[in-house]
Amino acid sequence: MSNTHHGYEDATVVMNADTMADVVDMLAREIAASTDDIASLVMLGILSRGKPLADRLAARIGAIAGHAPRVGALATTLYRDDLRSAKSAVRAEQVTHFDFDVDGATVLLVDDVLSTGRTARAALDEIVDYGRPKRIQLACLVDRGQRELPIQADFLGRKIPTDPHDHVRVRLMEIDGEDAVLLERRSPDPVDAV
Amino acid sequence: MAVKDTAVEKAAWTRKDLIGIEELTREEVELVLDTAPQFVAVSERQSGIKKVPLLQGRLVVNWFFEASTRTRTSFELAAKRLTADTLTMNASVSSAKKGESLHDTLANIEAMHSDIVVLRHSYAGAARMLAEHHASSVINAGDGYHEHPxxxxxxxxxxxxxxxxxxxxxxxxxxxxxxxxxxxxxxxxxxxxxxxxxxxxxxxxxxxxxxxxxxxxxxxxxxxxxxxxxxxxxxxxxxxxxxxxxxxxxxxxxxxxxxxxxxxxxxxxxxxxxxxxxxxxxxxxxxxxxxxxxxxxxxxxxxVLEQVSNGVAIRMAVMHLLLNKS
The missing domain is CATH 3.40.50.1370 (Aspartate/ornithine carbamoyltransferase)
Known part of the structure; x- marks a missing residue:
């Protein structure tokens, strides 16, 4: 818990690769156990890091329940409420894409970090523009608190208590070359908080 | 919140208007091109609603002094797919026929709180002149022999x-x-x-x-x-x-x-x-x-037809950049 991460001097490793694998496995078991009709379950990973997490969960669910749900990617950038601070340019792989119908499906949203809830709110708006799912659920690797909207995860890996100025950094093999969750304690002083 | 640091890093858009390509940097041109793919995806949606709420409640005025079907409908569709309100004014039925100046007409439009004015005019420089004297974002949709950015x-x-x-x-x-x-x-x-x-x-x-x-x-x-x-x-x-x-x-x-x-x-x-x-x-x-x-x-x-489809996405990207810049 307290060892520092070589690339980020002020960061504490709050989840290492082994723990992350266990957490993903636990989440997959919970999802499989609570879903009576796995065939109607589809997953949408919120870009960027929710997508590889969703792929991993789908593979584990496939191993556990005998059917791997289909996975798509949701950008949410066109539905955010903080557009003026958002980046506009996107790579092709950062655009929303999925090849299934959400009408009548159970849609499981997957994201790495749950914090303010605003990303999940944007994702809900985006999904309902594509159709009317039977149900939408949310799975997150970590919940760092600091909620600004009444949104909770249906499936949660770990709760990480943080202060508002702290930074939670999820690193995934598919994007960052390693699996880890880092907590960077940051001063509330705006000079230090980059 | 985790920083999504894989986003394409490009120069931020800072301009109020889009008058010509000549004054843009290569980075600005690439920023527009890199912003467009997500809007292609919006138009290509197979189910649900082919629009996004990026310009909800904004007013886009299409003001055309020259005949144009393709460009006008493309801008109008781009604005609608961003959930903006749109007004289209054709010069043939507008007060230009009654002798009102461009400045006066635009001042009246702006009194109704327009956010973007898309202008096509036969005089080179018409769009720049309006852009310099009015608060609305002006998009040049063709000015004389000058530009059609x-x-x-x-x-x-x-x-x-x-x-x-x-x-x-x-x-x-x-x-x-x-x-x-x-x-x-x-x-x-x-x-x-x-x-x-x-x-x-x-x-x-x-x-x-x-x-x-x-x-x-x-x-x-x-x-x-x-x-x-x-x-x-x-x-x-x-x-x-x-x-x-x-x-x-x-x-x-x-x-x-x-x-x-x-x-x-x-x-x-x-x-x-x-x-x-x-x-x-x-x-x-x-x-x-x-x-x-x-x-x-x-x-x-x-x-040829792909150019037409892409035109809507590019115009959505331009309007998004003009109004949602940081």
Whole structure:
């Protein structure tokens, strides 16, 4: 818990690769156990890091329940409420894409970090523009608190208590070359908080 | 919150208006092109609602002093797919007929709190003049012989998409791509904006047409100039045919339509020496079998309708950048 991460001097490793694998496995078991009709379950990973997490969960669910749900990617950038601070340019792989119908499906949203809830709110708006799912659920690797909207995860890996100025950094093999969750304690002083 | 640090890092958009390509940096041009793919995806949605709420409650005014179906509907659709409110004013029914000045008309529109004014006008500089004196964001949809920036952006986006697919490289740009622009270059704002845009992106541009329809400043713009169609398109990756304005012939700028067709029509015969997968483009509307042969316009190498689809996405990207800049 307290060892520092070589690339980020002020960061504490709050989840290492082994723990992350266990957490993903636990989440997959919970999802499989609570879903009576796995065939109607589809997953949408919120870009960027929710997508590889969703792929991993789908593979584990496939191993556990005998059917791997289909996975798509949701950008949410066109539905955010903080557009003026958002980046506009996107790579092709950062655009929303999925090849299934959400009408009548159970849609499981997957994201790495749950914090303010605003990303999940944007994702809900985006999904309902594509159709009317039977149900939408949310799975997150970590919940760092600091909620600004009444949104909770249906499936949660770990709760990480943080202060508002702290930074939670999820690193995934598919994007960052390693699996880890880092907590960077940051001063509330705006000079230090980059 | 985790920083999504894989987003493409590009120069931020800071301009209030889009008047011309000439004043844009390469980074700004690329920012528009990189913003567009997500809007292509919105229009291509197979189910649900083909729009996003980025400009919800904003007012986009389309103000056209020249006939235009394609460009006007493209801007209107782009605004609607961003959930903006739209007003379209055609000069024929507007108070311009009653002698009101552009400034007064726009001041009245702005009193109704417009956010974007899309202007097409026959006077070069009309869009810039309004942009400098009014608070609304102005998009130049064509001003005289000056510029038509969104056309050039959608053309570059279309070419880039084909190059990326051809090279199977999602990061490929236009560096070294050869584009031949054929026809009435001197009187074409489409050609002028395209020359600025393509050369900024590193493409090699060749312009070709009758000597009387080539701009005197051609060589100074850093491009190849020729009157020989076969020479122009011999190494071309893209052949871009411009619309011939038939009234130019009445001004004696070329002797006859028959001669123009014989020397400058882009057709199968003219393409004999060109690379086999050369891309055929045209800004529309096409004079069929005058500047472009029907078999090519409707053929498998034609990007003409893809240009139209991409036009909506590019205009969505421009409006989003203008109003949602940081």
């Amino acid at each position: 969104t056309q050039a952006l959608l053309d570059a986006f279309t070419i880039r998409g084909h190059i990326r697919r051809r090279k199977d490289d999602p990061e490929a740009g236009l560096d070294g791509v050869r584009v031949a622009i054929i026809g009435d270059i001197a009187h074409s704002r489409v050609a002028r904006s395209n020359i600025y845009c393509l050369t900024k992106l590193g493409a090699h541009v060749t312009i070709c047409g009758p000597r009387t329809l080539l701009p005197v400043e051609g060589e100074r713009m850093g491009i190849n100039v020729t009157t020989d169609l076969r020479e122009a398109i011999r190494d071309a990756d893209v052949v871009y045919a411009l619309r011939i304005q038939l009234e130019r012939q009445q001004k004696c700028l070329f002797p006859s339509l028959r001669e123009y067709i014989r020397l400058y029509r882009v057709d199968k015969e003219a393409l004999e020496d060109a690379p086999p997968n050369v891309l055929i483009m045209h800004p529309g509307p096409i004079n069929r079998d005058i500047e472009l042969a029907t078999e090519l316009a409707d053929g498998p190498q034609s990007a």
